[in-house]
Every structure is written in C-alpha cells, then in structure tokens.
Amino acid sequence: MSEIILQIDGKEVKAKEGMTVLEAAQSAGISIPTLCHHEKLEPYGGCRLCIVEVEVRGWTQLVVSCVYLAAKNLIVRTRSEKVDRIRKMILELLLAHAPDAFELQDLAKEYGADKDRFEKESSFCIHCGLCVRYCAEVKKKNAVGFVDRGTRKEISFIPGIASKECWNCKECFPLCPTEALQAAFVLTKALISSPPSSELVSVGIGKD
Amino acid sequence: MLRINSPEELEKLRQEILSRSDPSKPCISICAGAGCLASGAGEVIAAFKAEIEKQGLTTDVNTKGTGCPGFCERGPVVIIYPEEICYLRVKPDDVPEIISQTIREKRVVDRLLYVDPTTGEKAIHESDIPFYKNQKRNLISYNSKIDSKSIDDYLAIGGYSALAKVLFKMTAEQVLEEVKKSNLRGRGGGGFPAGNKWEGSRNAPEPIKYVLVNADEGDPGAFMDRALLEGNPHSILEGLTIGAYAIGSHEGYIYVRQEYPLAVVNVNIAIRQAEEYGLLGKNILGSGFDFTVKVHQGAGAFVCGESTALMTALEGRAGEPRxxxxxxxxxxxxxxPTVLNNVETWANVPLIINKGADWFTQFGTEKSKGTKIFSLVGKITNTGLVEVPMGITLRDIIYKIGGGIPGGKKFKAVQTGGPSGGCIPEKLLDLEVGFDELTKAGSMMGSGGMIVMDEDTCMVDVARYFLNFLxxxxxxxxxxxxxxxxxxLKILTNITKGKGKEGDIELLEELAxxxxxxxxxxxxKSAPNPLLSTVRYFRDEYEAHVKEKRCPALSCKELIAYHIDPSKCQACMICLKKCPADAIEGGKNRIHVIDQGKCTKCGTCIEVCPARFGAVNKISGQPVPAPIPEDARTLVRKSKEQ
Structure with missing residues (x-):
C-alpha cells in the first residue's frame, strides 16, 4: 500500500492509503476524542464527537474523522472554535442521559461542557452501539441489538441468544462508555423476562 | 400476449391499438387515484358500468379508471371524451343523468360543472378551469388519458417509443449527453443533476450496477409520486430502463412505501405487462439489452427516503444511513455503483428523449429546468396536485392555481419541502420557484410538498409539529x-405552553x-429548517410566546382563553348546551359566563355562537376580564327596553 502525507494540526503525518483521518492522527500521537470508535469494529460515525475540519482544494468541510479517509495533501484541523463548539454541545446532550459517566465527565472538562445544561433523562445509554457492534462483528452472536428508532431507540438483548451466549462472555460490559452499567442492566432485564434457568441467577451484575 | 421483438413490431402494435379505438366513441374517464377513491370513485365507476349496461350502451361507450388528474379537492373527477367535458364531485346518483344527458343527448349536465367562485362562470372543459389553465402539465396530463392498469393505453399515447429510440438509434453516451443537456435535476429533494449522477455510475469500473426508483414519499401532505406511480406506472418503468441502458445496468428496484398499496398493485401489473410484451426482461425489443425490475416495499420509515438508508434497507438491514x-x-x-432517482425524475426521462433536451429546457429558469409537480395542501381553496414550470412565483401557484385562502382569511406562510423544508412568508411570495431560490430563502424544493398556512396558524407550533414528526x-x-x-422539541413544546424562558430562542439556534x-x-442536517425559517421570518411570534406568554395567532391552547362578551351575549343557550366540559354558566335570559377553571379550550363555543351575535372572543397575553357580578347577569333585551 502506498504511503501518503497529510497535514494534521500543522504537523506532517504519514499514513497508509485506506486509513481514516482518525487512524492517521492516532498513529502520529494526535488525539481526537471518540465515543463510538473501536479499533476492532467497522467505523460507525454515530457519536460525531470525532468531528474535525478538513480542507480540500481550498474548501473547509466538517467531517467525522473515524469515517473520512486520509488523502494526499489533506489539511486537517482537529480543534477549532467550531469543532470545539460542536463537541461541547454533543457532550452536553449526552450528559443529560449519563451524567455520571467518567469518560463523559473528563471530556466535559476539556471542552467546557455543562452537564446540567439539559434536563436529565437518565437512560444511561448514549447509543454508541459498541456492545451491539462488538457482539455482531467480533463475537458474531448478535445477542444484543438496537430496537425501535429515533429517541425511542434502545439496546436490547435477545433472551434466546443471551441466555446461551452471554454468561461466558460479557465482553461488551467493559466497552460501555457509561461504565458498563447499561449493557449489564439491559441484559439482566432481558434474562429476567425470559424463562427461569439456574444459569441466570448469578450473571455477575451489581457493579453499581 | 405476444412478445414484441423489434421497434417495427412495436409500431405495428401501436397502430393496431389505435385502429381498434374510435376517437369519436365516447369514453368516460373516472379518476381512480387514491384521493378520488377515498371520496367514492369506486362506487361511481361501478354505477357507470351498471348504467351503461342497463341502457344497452356497452358497445357504444368506454369507461376507464384513470390516474389522478390533480384536482383532488373536487373529486371524484369524471372527464368525458372526446369533448373533454369535466364533471366534479360526481356521485353514483348523478350517473344515470350523465349517461342519458351527456352520452345520449350530448347535453352538458350544468350542475356538475366547475363554477368559478368569484365570477360565477361555469367551465365545461377541463382546460377552462383556472386550476388547470395556469398549469403546465407535461407529466401529469397523461394520467387522465390512460387506464392506469393498461399497457395498451400507454402504448396508444406513444409509450415505450423513447425506449425503442434509445435502444436502436442512440448510444448510451448519446442518452447521457441528452439528459445532461436537459439539466434535469433530481426531483426528490437534493436537486442533483441527474446526468452527472448517471455519468459517475457509468464510468465506475465495477461491472454490476443498479438503478433505483425512490418512491418512499414520506413528507406529510405530499403525494406527487404516488399519483405518478399509480396513474402512469409505465412511464416510470420506461424512464428507468432508459437510465439503465445509459449507465449499463441490468437490474433495477422500485423502493415504494407500503402505505401506497394502489401504487404497489399498479406498478406490479405494469412490470408483468411489460415483461410479457418483451419491454422488460431479456433481450428487450430484440435489442440484446437485458433489464429486470423488482418492487421492494418499505416498512414505513421516513428516513428510508434518504439515499443510503434506502439502500441499506433494500439490502435487508435496518434502514439507517451509512x-x-x-x-x-x-x-x-x-x-x-447505484443510480437512485425519484419517481418524478424518472418520469421526465422518456419525454426528454422523445422531445429532446431543447424542448425540456424551454421550461423553467436558468438553473432549474422543466416542470415540477407540487402537492398543494393546507389552507388553500383548491387542494390537489399542480404541475407548473419552474420559475413560476409562489403567488401564482397559491392564488391563480390554488384559488387563494378559503374563508376570507389572510395568508401567512407557505411551507415547502416537507419536514426538512422551511416556511416562506408573504413578503417573499413573488419568489420564483426553483431549487436554488427556495434554498436561499431558507426552505427547499424537497420532493414538492407545499403546505399553505393562514393567519390562524401559529408559526412556533408549526416548527414544533415538524420536529415532533421527525x-x-x-x-x-x-x-x-x-x-x-x-x-x-422540548424547548418548542415549552414555548407553546407558555413555559418559554429568556434565552430559549438562542439555545434553539445553537442546537440547530x-x-x-x-x-x-x-x-x-435539514431537520432544523422549519425551526430556523420560522425564527428568521416570524421571530416576533417566538418573542411574544416567550416574553408576553401570548400566541399572536390565538392558536396555542395553553396561551389562550375564551371569553364571552357580556355586552354581546344574547343568552341563547347554544354554547351553554354544546360545551362538552359544562364550563359555561348561565340560563334563559342570563348572560353566559365561561368558568375558566373548567374550560378545556376546545373552541366549540366560538364555533356555535351565532355570527350575528359574535359574543365569544379568543384572547391571549392579557388577563381574562373578571366575570360580571351575578346580579348584573340578567339580560335586558333592547327591544323590551323601549
């Protein structure tokens, strides 16, 4: 694969063709905040926190770096007044759902986000889809999925699969940016509503 | 059915079909589009068939269930050819009279004609009605000429001649050039030049390519694509096949929302008929070109009108954009490589091929060519589908074609482009309709929804309504x-409930x-358009809600009160009896008073109060006057005073 050179925050960065801007930045030690990104998973472009400014042929555009491909001579700015303003708002919107998530709190500090800006609706889930995608793409089990859409969208375990697969896995728990509570809670709910089984008694939850 | 193996055979069949039909033989066309069917067209069609049989005219008269001609407000619409006599709001009971008078005696049934509300003049022919007269109906005029379920009818009006021309007389590049030259822009919302889109796909190295029809028309109040797909499905198939030939695709899909059952039925019939004639499938018309089409029904998601979400859904996954x-x-x-175009875009293609790009570009503005179909709905006299040249002003659409605002009300705004569009105020009514012009005004062409609003519409509530949809x-x-x-949505809901706070408008702008x-x-990306356009043009209404807790349109329930003016109340007991909340106190010869605590603000009292009294008022932003004292409530009638 051929090598390309692009400019990120004024620094020349080498990248391989096919790499995303995020990967190129990370390889050069430049940090871009993410919530829904995971190196083992396909880019999702859901949280939009990794938004950056790119300059293509003199045009400045806002793109999400986890999806946008690095290209020769591309100029990337990972911070700008606009980028920061967007990230601050995204964090404030998510903090209404998961006000106690450490990851969000740390980012809030960085971007000056006010966790009380919007009325709390503590559903915890911030729809990053990490549990759903990890289960589908890495474990190939599809024990957890999204149901419904829009603001009613939520993650849900499929009891028939979850009661067989989740007991020995639980690899999705630590992925959750809201401190594992979400997947654990939803899994318990799914299993409680499924037919009783001795296996289900100690799923190992209660880390609250 | 016989398979057609060459353009010559196609022409021969066309001549045969034409020779079978006698142009002087009366033909009764009844709109069988979804709108007219809902107002009873099915019964009207049945009544015509029964009456024709009863009067022994079966061989002398044809009947046809056609596509939508657009004048839904006055449906069921019946047009009698060859004279093109147009009858509106026809009921089964009118049928015997139409047969005995118009068909037998060649006399017009006066009472079923269109009457101009201002001049009182009657219009006999469709083309005399102002609603139609001011349109340019390049596409939709075919709807009423053909039976939507008959391929022979489509062939009779020249159908599939563009396809034959393309397959035998033009190279794919020539087709592409013609479409590019026409500057046909996507009718589904984006306005992207179709020719450029096609060229991109044609040049993509991947050998397997697809062409798709976006018939996932989900905007509230929009039904242009439905009318075309229901009324003239072959025109879409023909356009799609031409597109496939131009880009080198052999497989196409029609993504149609399942809420359009009639469109699904009609397009499936059309596909079957075209396959039987050899106009779809292997070796079309003996040209060696293969193309198949399948229909995919959407599961009711607005977002699937977005191109990548539509494709994800078509692949069998949840309809989310990538x-x-x-x-x-x-x-x-x-x-x-996949070319996705909207129904109306595809429908334009056969016309461009047959009549040429120069014909097409004579309509429209510099950057928006051709005609566009709008569904004109809301507070408008003539609800229906209108096809107009690009560049016509909004004022002409609303007043000349739409007949203005009913009930003597004042125009306030027109919302174009569906939930992603914006509201355009009166001062911009002379705006020329085009892709770029509408975008500049903070709205968009969208797929062509046009919702007219009058003075009673609260613009904050309109923004709330569209976000609630989204x-x-x-x-x-x-x-x-x-x-x-x-x-x-939360903030807007609060504002309409009188709970708006200082800074809310700015926060809305920031979120947007x-x-x-x-x-x-x-x-x-377009969801904030209704919000931003109403803030831009009607900021004073927002401020009135937030600062004065007043709804200037007197529409937001929580900000208004009903009050009976004691000097006007004639104690007629009508409102008192009709009030569903028993909130009106009073009695015979006792002036009525609304108990504000019980009132649910349903508005019944204001509706039923006789116009000659006009005693009920709606008020907002000011305290409700204190009820008059009990001992002053006895009505003293003026006549008795003397």
Missing part, C-alpha cells in the same frame, strides 16, 4: 439529530447549528 463520503453512484447498493422518524444513530431534535453541521445524513 456515513458516506463516497457517493452512492460510485459505491451504493451492495457496494456497487423525532419519530430520525433513525437515532447519530447524536446531533437524535438528541438535538429531542431537545429542540450543531444538527446542521454535525448530523450524519440529510434528515438531521
């Missing part, structure tokens, strides 16, 4: 759209900016 920085005409359905229709994948809409800049797909 984060695209590569155009889908290069990497689309199943990762292959909150259910956002796929929920990305934060700025899912959470941004959630918060914008983030949704526009950071959302994944066009749904989120």
């Amino acid at each position: 984060p695209k920085y590569i155009r889908s005409n290069i990497v689309g359905l199943w990762g292959r 909150i259910d229709e956002s796929c929920g994948k990305c934060t700025p759209c899912r959470e941004g809409i959630r918060q914008m 900016e983030v949704a526009i800049d950071a959302s994944l797909c066009a749904l989120g």
